[in-house]
Amino acid sequence: MTIFVFSGLLLIFSFLAGLIGSLTGLGGGVIIIPVLVLFFNVDIHYAMGASLISVIATSSGTATTYIRDGYTNIRIGMFLEIAAVIGAFIGALLIPIFSIKLLTILFSLVLFLSAYLTIKRKEESEVYTQSHHWAVALKLDGTYPFKNKSTSYYVQNVPTAFSLMGFAGLLSGLLGIGSGTLKVLAMDQALRLPYKVATTTSNFMIGITAAVSASLYFSHGYIKPVIAFPVMLGVLAGAFVGARTISKINTYLLRILFSIIICLIGFQMLYNVYIGAA
Amino acid sequence: MGLILTIGTLTSAVIVLLGGIFFLSQHGNDPIGKELLVTSLSSLSVIQLGLFILVGTQILRVGLLVWYYLSIRDYTFTFISGFVLCTILVTFVVNMMGWQIQ
Numbered sequence: 001m002t003i004f005v006f007s008g009l010l011l012i013f014s015f016l017a018g019l020i021g022s023l024t025g026l027g028g029g030v031i032i033i034p035v036l037v038l039f040f041n042v043d044i045h046y047a048m049g050a051s052l053i054s055v056i057a058t059s060s061g062t063a064t065t066y067i068r069d070g071y072t073n074i075r076i077g078m079f080l081e082i083a084a085v086i087g088a089f090i091g092a093l094l095i096p097i098f099s100i101k102l103l104t105i106l107f108s109l110v111l112f113l114s115a116y117l118t119i120k121r122k123e124e125s126e127v128y129t130q131s132h133h134w135a136v137a138l139k140l141d142g143t144y145p146f147k148n149k150s151t152s153y154y155v156q157n158v159p160t161a162f163s164l165m166g167f168a169g170l171l172s173g174l175l176g177i178g179s180g181t182l183k184v185l186a187m188d189q190a191l192r193l194p195y196k197v198a199t200t201t202s203n204f205m206i207g208i209t210a211a212v213s214a215s216l217y218f219s220h221g222y223i224k225p226v227i228a229f230p231v232m233l234g235v236l237a238g239a240f241v242g243a244r245t246i247s248k249i250n251t252y253l254l255r256i257l258f259s260i261i262i263c264l265i266g267f268q269m270l271y272n273v274y275i276g277a278a
Numbered sequence: 279m280g281l282i283l284t285i286g287t288l289t290s291a292v293i294v295l296l297g298g299i300f301f302l303s304q305h306g307n308d309p310i311g312k313e314l315l316v317t318s319l320s321s322l323s324v325i326q327l328g329l330f331i332l333v334g335t336q337i338l339r340v341g342l343l344v345w346y347y348l349s350i351r352d353y354t355f356t357f358i359s360g361f362v363l364c365t366i367l368v369t370f371v372v373n374m375m376g377w378q379i380q
Binding site: 001002003004006007040053056057059060061063064067068074075078079081082085086089092138207208210211212214215216218219223225226228229230232233236 | 283286290291305306307308322326335336337339355366370374
C-alpha cells in the first residue's frame, strides 16, 4: 500500500483509539499496538513507540476538558504518580532483560482479570461515609458532576492503590502500554472512586507516566515519525471528541465498554504470542 | 493553566500536521517500506519536533502544578508534584546524554 493509504487508515484507527481511550481511561495504546503489529506488520518496538505517543496524545486531548468539567482529581493523580513514575523509570531500564512473549502473556492475564473486576463492581450500591486516613491527611477526596450536580465521594485503601500504581508504572515502562488499565483498576477497585473520576484521572496521569518513558523511546529510536504522525493527530481528535461526550454516557455502559475492549485486546495478544509474532 | 496546555497541545498538533502534509506531498504515493523508518527527511524532522513539543506540554503541565501548589501554600503537594517533575527531568537528561554518546 502507499504511504498515503497507510497514513489514512492509521488515522482512522487512531481516532477510534483516542475516542475509546478517552472514555475508558486507557491510552489508546491498547488498540494501536495490535493494529500496527497484526494489521500493518510493523515491528513491535516501533508499535510501542507509537503507542506511547498515543497515550500522551490521549492525555493531552482530554486534560483540559476533564479538568474544567470537574471530573479529574488532580491530587489523587499526582500522589499516585509518584509510584507510577518510579515504576516507569525502572521498567524502561528493564526492557532489554524481559522477553516480550512473557510480558505479553502476563499482560493479557492482567487484562482478563481487570475486565472481570470492572464489571463486578456495583458502585451505586456502595455507601461510604468517610475516607482512608491517608486520603483525609492529603485531602484526596472531592466532588464530581453526577446527574448535573456536584456529588462528593470518599477515598479508600490508599496504600494498596499506591503499590498497584507502582506496578502500573513498571508495565508502562516495559510495554509502552498498559498503565491506563491498572490505573483505572486501582482507582476503581482499591480507592473506590466513582468510575468516571477513575477513568478521567487515569487519562490525566497516563500522559505524565508516558513522558517518563518517552525520552528513552526517543533516544533508542523507537518513535518513528512516519508512524507517529497519523497516530498523534488521530488520537488527539478522538480523545477530544470523547472527552466532550463522556458526561452523557451511562457509567455502567462505560464499564462494559472497558471490559469488552480489554478482553479483545487480551485475546489478540495471546494470539500474537501463539503464532510467534510477539 | 488550562489555556497554556491547550496552546501547547495545539502548537504540537499544528506542527505535526504541517510536517505530515509536507511529507505526504513528497512521498505519499511511495509504497510502504522499511527505508521510511528514518528521521533524516526534513518533513519527518518537523513531525519529530511536534512530537517533542507534545511531550514537553506534559512536562510543562507538571511544572505548572508545582507552581500552583506553591502559590496556595500546599507544601505537601508542592513536594509531591516537584518529585514527579524531577523524576521526569532526570530521566530526560539521562536518556538524552545517552543519545549524545551514540
